[in-house]
Amino acid sequence: MAHNVQAELDALREGIYGGRGPGIDGEELERRTTLRPCVGNRPTAATREELRLRTMRARGEAEAAALEEVWAAQQRLGGGTG
Amino acid sequence: MPDFFPWWVVVTHFLNVFVMLLLARSGLEVLSAFPKLHWDDDCTPGREWLRLTRRRFSAEDPRPWSSLDEEEAWPSTVALPGRKNLGLGRHWHFMSIQFWIVTGAAYIALVIATGYWHYLVPTSWSIFPEAVRSVGSYLSFHYPPLLPGQPFNAVQKLSYFAVVFLLGPLQIATGAAMSPAILARFPWYARIFGGKQAARSIHFLGLCAFAAFVFVHTVMVIIHGVPKEFAAIVLGSYGASHPLALAVGLTGIFLILVFHVVVTWFSLRYRRRTQRMLGWMVNPFERVVSRAFTSRQQRRPAAVSPYHRVNGYPPTSAEYDALVAGGFRDFRLPVGGLVTAPGRFSLAELRDLGLQSQVTMHNCIQGWTATAEWTGVPLGALLDQVQPMSDADTVALYAFDDKGETEGEGRWGFFYSTIPLWLARNPQTLLVLEMNGGPLPVQHGAPVRLRVESQLGFKMTKWVRGIELTHGYAHIGMGQGGWREDQQFYANAAGI
Numbered sequence: 001m002a003h004n005v006q007a008e009l010d011a012l013r014e015g016i017y018g019g020r021g022p023g024i025d026g027e028e029l030e031r032r033t034t035l036r037p038c039v040g041n042r043p044t045a046a047t048r049e050e051l052r053l054r055t056m057r058a059r060g061e062a063e064a065a066a067l068e069e070v071w072a073a074q075q076r077l078g079g080g081t082g
Numbered sequence: 083m084p085d086f087f088p089w090w091v092v093v094t095h096f097l098n099v100f101v102m103l104l105l106a107r108s109g110l111e112v113l114s115a116f117p118k119l120h121w122d123d124d125c126t127p128g129r130e131w132l133r134l135t136r137r138r139f140s141a142e143d144p145r146p147w148s149s150l151d152e153e154e155a156w157p158s159t160v161a162l163p164g165r166k167n168l169g170l171g172r173h174w175h176f177m178s179i180q181f182w183i184v185t186g187a188a189y190i191a192l193v194i195a196t197g198y199w200h201y202l203v204p205t206s207w208s209i210f211p212e213a214v215r216s217v218g219s220y221l222s223f224h225y226p227p228l229l230p231g232q233p234f235n236a237v238q239k240l241s242y243f244a245v246v247f248l249l250g251p252l253q254i255a256t257g258a259a260m261s262p263a264i265l266a267r268f269p270w271y272a273r274i275f276g277g278k279q280a281a282r283s284i285h286f287l288g289l290c291a292f293a294a295f296v297f298v299h300t301v302m303v304i305i306h307g308v309p310k311e312f313a314a315i316v317l318g319s320y321g322a323s324h325p326l327a328l329a330v331g332l333t334g335i336f337l338i339l340v341f342h343v344v345v346t347w348f349s350l351r352y353r354r355r356t357q358r359m360l361g362w363m364v365n366p367f368e369r370v371v372s373r374a375f376t377s378r379q380q381r382r383p384a385a386v387s388p389y390h391r392v393n394g395y396p397p398t399s400a401e402y403d404a405l406v407a408g409g410f411r412d413f414r415l416p417v418g419g420l421v422t423a424p425g426r427f428s429l430a431e432l433r434d435l436g437l438q439s440q441v442t443m444h445n446c447i448q449g450w451t452a453t454a455e456w457t458g459v460p461l462g463a464l465l466d467q468v469q470p471m472s473d474a475d476t477v478a479l480y481a482f483d484d485k486g487e488t489e490g491e492g493r494w495g496f497f498y499s500t501i502p503l504w505l506a507r508n509p510q511t512l513l514v515l516e517m518n519g520g521p522l523p524v525q526h527g528a529p530v531r532l533r534v535e536s537q538l539g540f541k542m543t544k545w546v547r548g549i550e551l552t553h554g555y556a557h558i559g560m561g562q563g564g565w566r567e568d569q570q571f572y573a574n575a576a577g578i
Contacts, residue, residue, distance in 0.1 A: 004426075005416045005417070005418040005424040005425065005426060006418050006419070006424065008416045008418075008548060009416055009418050009419060009480070009548050009549075009550045012480035012496075012498075012547060012548045012550075013478070013480065013498075013550065013558055015496060016480070016495050016496045016498055016558070016559045016565070017494070017495040017496075017559060017560070
């Protein structure tokens with residue numbers, strides 16, 4: 001039991017930054033955080049709006065689809081989506 | 083009547099200009115994280131009395147939104163350092179306030195000790211009608227007469243008194259009324275101002291009052307004649323060399339501006355170094371405040387907010403979704419590290435340790451507040467089960483949420499946080515399982531979240547996945563004590 005618990009916690013600790021923890025610091029972090037938005041450790045152009053949509057998908061595809069329609073309608077009418 | 087200012091007035095005046103500009107710009111950075119002002123502590127969306135953003139969100143908004151969506155990126159010409167750097171803005175603010183308090187205390191002590199207070203403190207009610215006449219003189223383009231035997235006219239004396247003895251202390255007092263540690267120990271303190279949000283509003287209005295004073299003060303210097311006034315302000319005497327005073331005064335202003343340009347650039351370019359350098363001065367202050375005050379909140383059930391904001395989106399992993407779908411029946415919380423009896427706890431086993439409820443106010447680092455009833459297991463009870471070893475001094479909480487997936491903006495990695503063991507054993511430090519009488523909602527951190535009532539919200543890990551007792555935190559993540567500390571340069575102690 002003790003061994004399993006510690007192995008699980010080791011994995012969580014080491015997985016925070018994908019196994020690259022205390023080594024990534026200072027200039028390396030500053031270089032990374034000035035990059036475009038990331039998803040996980042993969043650079044991407046994901047915007048906050050896209051992340052919101054992704055979150056909604058996680059909560060329910062049907063609800064997200066309905067909201068996409070609402071947002072699309074808002075954009076057609078010239079309204080913002082936040 | 084003196085025709086000069088003592089050297090210490092000249093020095094403290096310059097230091098005041100220097101520090102107050104830092105305070106104002108860093109204060110605006112803090113404000114930009116939640117650019118809305120409320121009078122009540124519920125912060126109900128849409129009920130703010132001042133909104134310095136075009137973004138609108140409401141409790142009924144069909145879009146998912148979190149309080150992070152309310153942040154604004156104000157330019158570095160306005161805020162220090164600008165561009166959504168709340169952590170560094172707070173560091174600059176709390177570093178500057180220490181200098182401001184020291185400068186102010188030295189000034190007040192010398193004002194009293196030297197008898198200079200005679201020139202600042204009104205001793206007769208007649209100052210008010212005289213001040214009105216002084217304003218009338220200015221409005222009719224005449225210089226008002228100086229008070230007999232004094233260097234100032236009545237409206238000058240009254241305004242200097244108000245700024246030094248009323249506005250300055252009010253800013254310090256309302257600033258203290260925003261500290262979660264102070265409010266957790268002395269909830270009555272914020273009520274002096276009408277609540278934390280009222281204190282925050284007054285603090286902002288105080289900044290506006292300072293800005294108005296500085297504007298009028300500067301205009302008066304120009305009207306009275308810059309060379310003559312600079313001679314008194316910079317060299318301490320109206321009879322001093324005007325060219326020399328102008329040269330010294332303009333050089334001083336130039337150096338202040340250069341300093342601001344340099345520290346703004348440095349703060350944006352070298353954020354980790356800035357965090358460390360300022361932290362050297364700010365962190366001990368934060369730790370003392372955090373350690374000195376233990377939460378003793380028990381607000382009325384009626385104080386529960388109708389709407390409670392959330393900072394951050396829930397995890398998006400398939401593993402978490404499966405746990406949600408199963409009502410967290412399969413959830414097990416591993417607790418280990420420097421303990422003699424590690425274990426994995428189901429929600430039922432956590433409940434068996436004994437539940438405790440408390441109605442407390444949440445203090446988000448952004449500035450918003452909300453009140454809720456939280457029910458959970460005292461973390462101290464769980465620690466008693468696993469029996470920390472003697473060298474354990476830190477509790478690390480690992481979370482389900484991958485912030486790169488849920489927050490973006492260049493941030494990445496799984497959320498985690500650490501708190502000192504002594505804080506984990508505080509009576510109101512809970513592993514929460516219920517909120518407002520129902521199961522803990524997913525958006526608020528289900529199945530388990532932390533409550534540390536004397537700290538800011540970012541220390542209260544949501545969606546807790548595992549707990550480890552350690553010695554220090556330098557070996558975890560990037561070694562700063564938490565994901566926000568790693569990636570957003572927050573201070574590890576969060577009592578202010």
